[in-house]
Amino acid sequence: MLIGHLIGFIDRHANTPAFSEGTRRAFGGICALILLFVCGGIFVCGGIDLAIEWGLAMVSVGPFVLAVLASVLLAQNSLVRHVAAVARDLNRDGKPFR
Secondary structure (H helix, E strand, C coil), X not given: CHHHHHHHHHHXXXXXXXXXXXHHHHHHHHHXXXXXXXXXXXXXXXXXXXXXXXXXXXXXXXXXXXXXXXXXXXXXXXXXHHHHHHHHHHCCCCCCCC
């Protein structure tokens, strides 16, 4: 999802008829490099996540700490989705809810 939004943003701002063909090709190359760096960063973060998980597994209370962290993150994700759905329904008529 993040990468799709990034591609859409760059496409809207860099792929316009105001730029020449060569400029748009250069922007395309830059976009590809940005996406490689973003994907590389996600890969590195995944490696950090595995290191944290492995480190917690070595501690006697590690699995408990990992379970608490995972449940908090899942609850946060659920809360964000539900609040967004309520806000969308309350704002259905175009007027902000007060």
